[in-house]
Amino acid sequence: MAAHPATPASPKNVKIKxxxxxxxxxxxxxxxxxxxxxxxxRKQANLVSEHVQLLLSNSQDVTNSSIQYxxxxxxxxxxxxxxxxxxxxxxxxxxxxSLTSNYLCLQCSTIVPEEDRIKHGNKKSHRxxxxxxxxxxxxxxxxxxxxxxxxxxxxxxFCQFCExxxxxxxxxxxxxxxxxxxxxxxxxxxHEELFSGxxxxxxKDDPRYISNNTTMASCRADGLRGIYNAGATxxxxxxxxxxxxxxxxxxxxxxxxxxxxxxQVSHCLSCAMDDMFQDFYALETTNGYTAANILSGFxxxxxxxxxxxxxxKEQDAHEFFQFLxxxxxxxxxxxxxxxxxxxxxxxxxxxxxxxxxxQSQTTCQHCGGVTNAIESFLDLSLGLENLQQKKGKKALxxxxxxxxxxxxxxxxxxxxxxxxxxxxxxxxxQARRDHSIRxxxxxxxxxxxxxxxxxxSRDRGSSKxxxxxxxxxxxxxxxxxxxxxxxxxxxxxxxxxxxTYDLLSVVEHVGEIDTGHYVSYCRVGDxxxxxxxxxxxxxxxxxxxxxQAYLLFYIIRSLS
Amino acid sequence: xxxxxxxxxAGVIKASDDAGSMDKLAHAVLDDLLYNIMHDLLIKxxxxxxxxxxxxxxxxxxxxxxxxxxxxxxxxxPDVKVETDAATYDEGKVLLKGNPLVTTxxxxxxxxxxxxxxxxxxxxxxxxxxxSVIYCKKHPYIDKPGYDIYGQTWVAQGPGRGKKKKxxxxxxxxxxxxxxxxxxxxxxxxxxxxxxxxxxxxxxxSATCSKCKRCILVTRLNNHMGSCIGNSGRxxxxxxAQKISNGNGNGNGNGNGNGNADGTPPSSQRGTPAxxxxxxxxxxxxxxxxxxxxxxxxxxxxxKKLKPTAANVTKKLVKQKGSAxxxxxxxxxxxxxxxxxxxxxxxxxxxxxxxxKKKVSKIPSPAKKLKLGxxxxxxxxxxxxxxxxxxxxxxxxxxGGDDGESESSGTLSSPxxx
Numbered sequence: 001m002a003a004h005p006a007t008p009a010s011p012k013n014v015k016i017k018x019x020x021x022x023x024x025x026x027x028x029x030x031x032x033x034x035x036x037x038x039x040x041x042r043k044q045a046n047l048v049s050e051h052v053q054l055l056l057s058n059s060q061d062v063t064n065s066s067i068q069y070x071x072x073x074x075x076x077x078x079x080x081x082x083x084x085x086x087x088x089x090x091x092x093x094x095x096x097x098s099l100t101s102n103y104l105c106l107q108c109s110t111i112v113p114e115e116d117r118i119k120h121g122n123k124k125s126h127r128x129x130x131x132x133x134x135x136x137x138x139x140x141x142x143x144x145x146x147x148x149x150x151x152x153x154x155x156x157x158f159c160q161f162c163e164x165x166x167x168x169x170x171x172x173x174x175x176x177x178x179x180x181x182x183x184x185x186x187x188x189x190x191h192e193e194l195f196s197g198x199x200x201x202x203x204k205d206d207p208r209y210i211s212n213n214t215t216m217a218s219c220r221a222d223g224l225r226g227i228y229n230a231g232a233t234x235x236x237x238x239x240x241x242x243x244x245x246x247x248x249x250x251x252x253x254x255x256x257x258x259x260x261x262x263x264q265v266s267h268c269l270s271c272a273m274d275d276m277f278q279d280f281y282a283l284e285t286t287n288g289y290t291a292a293n294i295l296s297g298f299x300x301x302x303x304x305x306x307x308x309x310x311x312x313k314e315q316d317a318h319e320f321f322q323f324l325x326x327x328x329x330x331x332x333x334x335x336x337x338x339x340x341x342x343x344x345x346x347x348x349x350x351x352x353x354x355x356x357x358x359q360s361q362t363t364c365q366h367c368g369g370v371t372n373a374i375e376s377f378l379d380l381s382l383g384l385e386n387l388q389q390k391k392g393k394k395a396l397x398x399x400x401x402x403x404x405x406x407x408x409x410x411x412x413x414x415x416x417x418x419x420x421x422x423x424x425x426x427x428x429x430q431a432r433r434d435h436s437i438r439x440x441x442x443x444x445x446x447x448x449x450x451x452x453x454x455x456x457s458r459d460r461g462s463s464k465x466x467x468x469x470x471x472x473x474x475x476x477x478x479x480x481x482x483x484x485x486x487x488x489x490x491x492x493x494x495x496x497x498x499x500t501y502d503l504l505s506v507v508e509h510v511g512e513i514d515t516g517h518y519v520s521y522c523r524v525g526d527x528x529x530x531x532x533x534x535x536x537x538x539x540x541x542x543x544x545x546x547x548q549a550y551l552l553f554y555i556i557r558s559l560s
Numbered sequence: 561x562x563x564x565x566x567x568x569x570a571g572v573i574k575a576s577d578d579a580g581s582m583d584k585l586a587h588a589v590l591d592d593l594l595y596n597i598m599h600d601l602l603i604k605x606x607x608x609x610x611x612x613x614x615x616x617x618x619x620x621x622x623x624x625x626x627x628x629x630x631x632x633x634x635x636x637x638p639d640v641k642v643e644t645d646a647a648t649y650d651e652g653k654v655l656l657k658g659n660p661l662v663t664t665x666x667x668x669x670x671x672x673x674x675x676x677x678x679x680x681x682x683x684x685x686x687x688x689x690x691x692s693v694i695y696c697k698k699h700p701y702i703d704k705p706g707y708d709i710y711g712q713t714w715v716a717q718g719p720g721r722g723k724k725k726k727x728x729x730x731x732x733x734x735x736x737x738x739x740x741x742x743x744x745x746x747x748x749x750x751x752x753x754x755x756x757x758x759x760x761x762x763x764x765x766s767a768t769c770s771k772c773k774r775c776i777l778v779t780r781l782n783n784h785m786g787s788c789i790g791n792s793g794r795x796x797x798x799x800x801a802q803k804i805s806n807g808n809g810n811g812n813g814n815g816n817g818n819g820n821a822d823g824t825p826p827s828s829q830r831g832t833p834a835x836x837x838x839x840x841x842x843x844x845x846x847x848x849x850x851x852x853x854x855x856x857x858x859x860x861x862x863x864k865k866l867k868p869t870a871a872n873v874t875k876k877l878v879k880q881k882g883s884a885x886x887x888x889x890x891x892x893x894x895x896x897x898x899x900x901x902x903x904x905x906x907x908x909x910x911x912x913x914x915x916x917k918k919k920v921s922k923i924p925s926p927a928k929k930l931k932l933g934x935x936x937x938x939x940x941x942x943x944x945x946x947x948x949x950x951x952x953x954x955x956x957x958x959x960g961g962d963d964g965e966s967e968s969s970g971t972l973s974s975p976x977x978x
Contacts, residue, residue, distance in 0.1 A: 100592050100595050100596055100599070114569075154600070156603060164659055165606060165607070167607055167611050216671060216672075219671055219672050224709060228764065228765070228779070230779065231782035232782060233782050267770065286710040288765075290778045292768065292770065292778075293770060295781060295782060296769065296770040299786070526604075534714065535708050536709050537703075537709060538701050
C-alpha cells in the first residue's frame, strides 16, 4: 500500500477523448482512455492526409460542407435499412442490390458498385458531378483529384487518388462515433459523468497540465498477467480476471475511484482491488500476480450469506462473483446491503456496471388486472436442465446442444402460470406471469446453471450439466427487454443499437464437479487471451466459442 | 447481378452450370458473404496498419521540427517547416505525403517513440530482432505451446504433500508427456537440470500473510490463511475439540458433536477432511518418507560445504538459530505447537526469496529434487546467505515437512470431532 504508484491513474478531471467503441485512433491499444500522450492529443486535430487536406483545408466553408456531406453519407449507411446504400443504378438504368460493398460518392449522390468506382471517378470528374461540386465549392483547386467514396457497409473513406482507403482522424472520429452510438454529438456519458469531478479547472483542462503531471506507465504494462493459484483458488482468479479486463471497472479504479491510500477500512477488498489494478496496469512485471490481499480480505470478511464459500476448498465461481460484487458495492456505494428481490438503486461502480432491473408482470386470468413487480439483478441465471430434456427428446441422436438465445427465450419470452391472490377479485386466481428486462446493465453477466444442487445428498450437488451451449460474440438483448415486447420498436435501429452487447469474457469450468478447474477467456481490444491461473496465452475466437461456458460477461456496445 | 452468374464476387463458391436458379443464387449469396468477411478483415488490418504508420510519419517529422528549432520550451509548437519522405511539418500542422503504407516502413510507439518490434521473438512467426535497435517494450505476444504470451514458463508444480494422490499422478503424466519443456522426473539429475531449463522459467513466489506477516509460498497461501485467519487449521480443530469436551462438562445437550452449538463456524467443519482422504494418507506418507531419505543424502554434502559461509552476516545468525531450534525440536517431538514456533523463527528472519527454497527442501519427492537442482543456478549468484538458509531448512527438513502437513491436511492427527 505504501508503494502506490501514482502512474496512469490521474486524468480525473480532464476529458481526453470520448471513449468510443472500436480501435482508438492513436495510442497503445485499449488504453487510450487513460494513457496521456500530448502527442496524440494534438495529433487528433492536426494530422491530415494529403488528399483529404485538399478537400478540407481550402476554406472553412469547404471543410464544413465536406464534413456535413460525409455525415450525411454516414447517416445513409448506418441509420436506415442497408438496402439503400447497397442498391446502385448502373448507367443503363439497371437497378441492382448487392451484398458486397457499394461506394457512395462524396461529391455527388451517386452510389456505384466497386467495379464502377474508377469509371465513375474518371467520367464524372469531367461532367456534372464535379461541376456541381465546383459550383458550390468554388475554391477547390484540382477537381479531378478530388475523388473520394464512402464504403456502403463500413462508412470508410476511399480516396480515388491514392487508390486506397484513408483514415483521416477527423472523419474517422465521426465514423466511429456514428457506428458506435448512432449520433455525432458527444453525448455526456454515464461513466464520464462519474469520473469528471465537480471542479472544472481551466488550468487542468490544458492537456499539457496532464502530461506534465503524469508519470507514464511503461508500454509493457498492459494488464495482461496471470494470477497465481493460492491453493484451490482458481474460482477466484477467473472472476478477478474478468473484473480486471472490464473497461468500466478498470477506468474506475485507474482514475482513483477508490484510493487505497485514502481508505481507512482495514482489509478493505476495494483497496485490494485498487492495488491489483495498479499492479496490473502500471508495472512492467509479466510474472503472475499474487492476490494475497484479496484473499485475506475474503477470509476476513464476515458475510453470512457467503460463509460456506470461505474454505480452502474449490468453490463456485459464480458465488464468488456475487460475493465480490456485493462487497465492492458496500465499500463504494451507499453502504446499504442489496436486498434480494427488491429494487435497489445505487450509484456505486458495481451498480453502474453490473446491475439491471427485471420486471415480472402478473396478469390475472380472471379480471385481467396487471401487477408489475420490479427487482434489481446482478446477473441472469439461465437453467439448462429443462431445456436440455425438452430438446433431448426432439433430437434423438447425439448430445443436444443449446444456444444462449434459446435459454434466454425460455426465461424472458415465454410466460408461465402461477397461483396469485388478485386484489380486484379478492380471491386466489390463476395468473399469467411474464418476465422481461426493464433496464439492461452495462455489463451483462449471465450464469449458465451447470451445477445441479441435489437436495438430500451432500450440500453440493453431485452433477454437472455439460451440455454445449453456443453463445454469440455479439448479442442483441432487445427481444428480452420490456420495450422490445412491442413489435414496432423491434425495427428501430436506435433501439437495437442500444441493446447490442459484445462478449467480454468467458469463465469456463472444465472437468468434473469435484476435480474440475476454472479457466477464463478475456478480450482486450480484438484479441482474446486465455487465463489459466498464472498462465496467460493467446486464444483464438474458436477456442473461446467452443468453451464450456459457465459465466458469460457481455459489455454494452455503446454507453448512452 | 449475382444471380446471373454461378458465383458471387469472390468467385470461390461456384454452382455447377446445370444447377437450378435457386441453387445458383444460394451459391452466389454465400460467396458474397465470404467476400464480405474477407473484406472486413482486410479493412481492419489495413486501418490499424495505416493509422500506425501515419502516426509514425508524424512523430518523426515532429521530432525533426522540434530538433530544428532549438527548443527551450519543448511543448510549444515550433514555427518551422520541416519535410521528410513521408510528411511535412508546417507551423504545428503535420501533413502526410502520399500513402504512409508506402512511405513509412516501420512503426514507432506513439507513447515512448521507440520503434515497435513487429514480430514475436519466439514461437509462431518469430523473427530475430535487430540487436542494435532499442525497441519499445510492448512486444508482439508470443504464441508457443507451453509458454505464455511473454515467453515465460514456470517451474512445474510437482507432486507435493498436500496434494491428493490422483493429482500427483496427473502431474507426473503431464510431465512425461512433454519432456521438452519440463525435465522428466526420472531423467532429472540436478546437474542436468540447469542446462535443460529454459532461461525464463520462473519459480513460484511467496507472499506475506496480512495477518501474521509470515512469508508463505503462494501455492500454500489459501491453506495458510485458512489456518491463520479462518478456522480450518490444525490448531483450530484442536481448539474446537477442546471446546466440545469442555462443553460436555457444562451441558451434554449440545456438546456432543454439534459444532455449531458451541460456536464453531461451519467452515471449520468443512475444513475437516472426510474419512476418505484420511485413509489415503498413510500410504502417501510412506512414499514421502522414503523420498526424504534420498533428499537428505543429497543435501548432506552441500550442507557441509556451505555451513562455514553462513556465519558472517547478522541475518544469518537468526537463520542459524532457527536451524538449531529445529534440530532440537526434531529430536523432541513433532508437536504442532513447536513446529509453529519454528516457522515463526524462520519467517521473521527471512526474505521473500526464502520460501521457494523452503519448499524445495520441504517437499522432497523425485520431481522436487529435480527442481532443487533446477533452481540452484538461479540463486547461486551473489547470495551466499541464501545458501545458508537452504542449509538451515535442509537440516530441519523433517520438521519442515511437518509444517507443510499442518497447513494442508489440517486435522490429520487431531481426534475426530464428531
